[in-house]
Amino acid sequence: MKQISRWFQRNLIRIYAVVAFTYLFIPVAYTFAFSFNDSGKSNLVWKGFTFANWQNPCGAPEVCSALGNSIKIGFLATLFSTILGTMIAFALGRHKFKGRSTTNLLIFLPMATPEIVLGASLLSLFLVFKINPGFWPTVIAHVLFCISFVVVTVKARIASLDPRLEQAAMDLYANERETFRRVTLPLVAPGIAAAALLAFSLSFDDFIITNFNSGTMTTFPKFIYTSAARGIPAQANVIGSAMFFLALAIVIIGQFVGRKRKVS
């Protein structure tokens, strides 16, 4: 008995971690399980097991066009925010200049502004200029909230670089451009990749800002929100689960590749 309680005490924090992870994954498991539900229209009660939803993920009206929009917006928002954010991160991480603290403030403020304020203010700007909400306004809105996260992520990577590596390149007669291309950029690349992944997942999952600036266009989260009232088709669960496994695979492969490169 004493041994059991001692084991328990020693492993308490590990047991806690298992419980916490279970808590995090309960709704994910639920979503996955109900993607196999032979549910008909509303996926509320378990009615029987079927593969039909996975064989026909576009079976519910609009679900795949919504997904397509989300992917397109996510791709464009990631591209633009990663480029703009990385440039700012290099300016902040590698250069001394006047207006540095103003720049830092302007990067921090969008993160400290609730999404609903960002969304509402951007919409009111579009309305003033008679721009109809839709695809491009949504892309702009997503770039807006992704930029700051890209800057912070890439800047952290730049700050963790050993400056001696760049000095060594210079000592070996590389000019500034060559040093950047062959030393600095490859070293910062994992940070840029992480920032891009973060930007894509933020964009793909965003609902509040999208709801304000997308007008009649549907995205995947918007589709779920609007169909919640009348019941979400099981196809949405299929897509949600597939995204989960896809992202997990990308992250794990990325880690594996990163480790291999470190070894060689």
Next chain:
Amino acid sequence: MKKISTPYLLLIPGMGFLFTFFLLPLFNLAQTSTQTAVGGGDTGQYEQTFRFQNYVDAFVENKEQFGRSFLYATIATVLALAIAYPLAYAIAFKGGKLKNLMLVLVVAPFFTSFLLRTIAWKQILGEEGFVVPTLRNLHIISQSTTLTSSAFAVVAGMTYNFLPFMTLPLYASIDRIDPRTLEASGDLYANGFTTFRKVTLPLSMPGVVAGTLLTFIPAAGDYVNAAILGSPQTKMLGNVIESRYFKIVDYPTAAALSFTLMAAILVLVTIYVRKAGTEELV
């Protein structure tokens, strides 16, 4: 012609973007917030009259939702901190080889849309789920008690949804702590609790501050959890702003509320950061 130096060339596109699509809209929102309806015009027609009374009206009319937003967000933040701290500690100090995998697992639920997960909670805790009937049969809750459509459900949903935002910065901070400092504390006869209070917690403060901000700010402006898991009695400020914009087309009130929310958050954040004593946020 004078050459523009490199940092400014790097900054101009991004800063130009933020100026056009962040500062300009905020300025425009400020203008909208003091407008009044055009007499006899269509709904949605407003003109500038510099009516600052809009702010007072909007606040008085919605002070309950205001209070709720800050109350719910505070409780959710405290709960998330309590849940995430031991988890981050476990990953940082007991993760071993599994550290990276565990970090991935913290973020992984993100990839299933947060709306799907919130609706999953609604169904798990709803009348058709298995939790409520079980608790009723065991007489833990009364026959008429429901778990969804309540303040409890809204706060629980927010706590759950923002948990990764809390865990990651906490982990980053705790992981930087040299385990030898904890050993040294033990060598100096501090017990586990004293070591935590005097060594671990102070050293992890930057993570605590970053995590609470990343949780509190989105939670205070959130309306999705309240819309899915709540009832009309749990409406938050976000719900009001949303319906003013889309259902009532009352832009000035929505703008005034948005500004008040943002100002309140910025004031609270500034006080909090000063008190917590960490200024290196970005």
